[in-house]
Amino acid sequence: MAKHNGRIIAIANQKGGVGKTTTSINLAACLAESGSKVLAVDMDPQGHLTTGLGIDKENQEFTTYELIKDACNIGEAMIINVVDNLNLVPANRTLAGIEVEYVGVPNMQFILKNTLKSLKDKFDYIIIDCPPALGLLTVNSLVAADTVLVPIQCEFFALDGLSQLLYTIDLMKENLNPDLVIEGICFTMFDSRTNLSLQVVENVKDNLTQNIYKTVIPRNVRLAEAPSHGLPINIYDPKSAGTEAYRELAKEVKKNNISKLK
Numbered sequence: 001m002a003k004h005n006g007r008i009i010a011i012a013n014q015k016g017g018v019g020k021t022t023t024s025i026n027l028a029a030c031l032a033e034s035g036s037k038v039l040a041v042d043m044d045p046q047g048h049l050t051t052g053l054g055i056d057k058e059n060q061e062f063t064t065y066e067l068i069k070d071a072c073n074i075g076e077a078m079i080i081n082v083v084d085n086l087n088l089v090p091a092n093r094t095l096a097g098i099e100v101e102y103v104g105v106p107n108m109q110f111i112l113k114n115t116l117k118s119l120k121d122k123f124d125y126i127i128i129d130c131p132p133a134l135g136l137l138t139v140n141s142l143v144a145a146d147t148v149l150v151p152i153q154c155e156f157f158a159l160d161g162l163s164q165l166l167y168t169i170d171l172m173k174e175n176l177n178p179d180l181v182i183e184g185i186c187f188t189m190f191d192s193r194t195n196l197s198l199q200v201v202e203n204v205k206d207n208l209t210q211n212i213y214k215t216v217i218p219r220n221v222r223l224a225e226a227p228s229h230g231l232p233i234n235i236y237d238p239k240s241a242g243t244e245a246y247r248e249l250a251k252e253v254k255k256n257n258i259s260k261l262k
């Protein structure tokens with residue numbers, strides 16, 4: 001098998017409903033479509049990444065939970081080719097147990113990192129869908145990650161909570177993962193019919209120094225429909241505005257030179 005030099009990207013924002021899972025599914029699928037070998041890891045007990053990729057989350061013997069508990073190995077937990085070139089480690093509500101079972105256990109922050117380390121030469125991209133919280137599951141994701149991609153919804157409170165996330169990322173860099181870099185901020189659910197979306201984009205750009213993706217993800221009903229069919233957008237509706245946007249984002253991610261972002 002050809003050697004890959006995988007980049008682990010955590011899709012994180014402690015706010016719910018900002019487009020983390022939609023971005024995880026469709027960025028992963030568009031990277032896979034472009035020929036990259038991709039692994040998607042569901043780190044949210046809601047299991048939306050799993051169902052969104054057409055996998056029945058309740059009927060899995062091995063999930064992220066068993067993987068973190070060392071009750072299975074990565075080969076057992078991985079579902080091969082949920083779409084071409086895209087493998088998945090599924091999750092369901094059992095994963096919530098991690099947050100309580102491991103309180104105070106030393107080195108718990110490093111479990112996912114140690115699990116994924118051996119996969120970096122087997123995949124080009126490993127995409128981690130984080131839960132809407134800054135607890136142990138997100139910390140594990142940010143410790144394992146090379147980069148973090150932050151989706152921001154184009155709404156009035158977009159900047160609210162972002163400073164807390166950026167502060168957490170700084171803490172991670174100082175303490176647990178000195179090499180972590182912010183891959184970029186990506187605007188989601190942009191509504192071209194309102195001035196508000198444009199104002200939000202301008203306002204965030206004025207207030208942040210981080211890399212911001214040129215690609216802006218539009219609000220697109222096909223993106224909201226696709227998960228109920230268990231399909232990523234590029235397969236559900238290849239000609240939609242959502243497909244076009246996530247293909248562009250995938251191109252930008254591929255072009256991103258991580259060492260320049262440090």
Ligand SMILES: Nc1ncnc2c1ncn2[C@@H]1O[C@H](COP(=O)(O)OP(=O)(O)O)[C@@H](O)[C@H]1O
Pocket residue numbers: 015016017018019020021022023048132188189190217218219220221223224225
């Ligand atoms: N660009 C978009 N256009 C339309 N609906 C979207 C878009 N992005 C996300 N959604 C919808 O918004 C809701 C929240 O998105 P989701 O990706 O689940 O957010 P998160 O994972 O951050 O909680 C979902 O119902 C999803 O289908």
Ligand SMILES: [Mg+2]
Pocket residue numbers: 020021022044048130
């Ligand atoms: Mg989600």
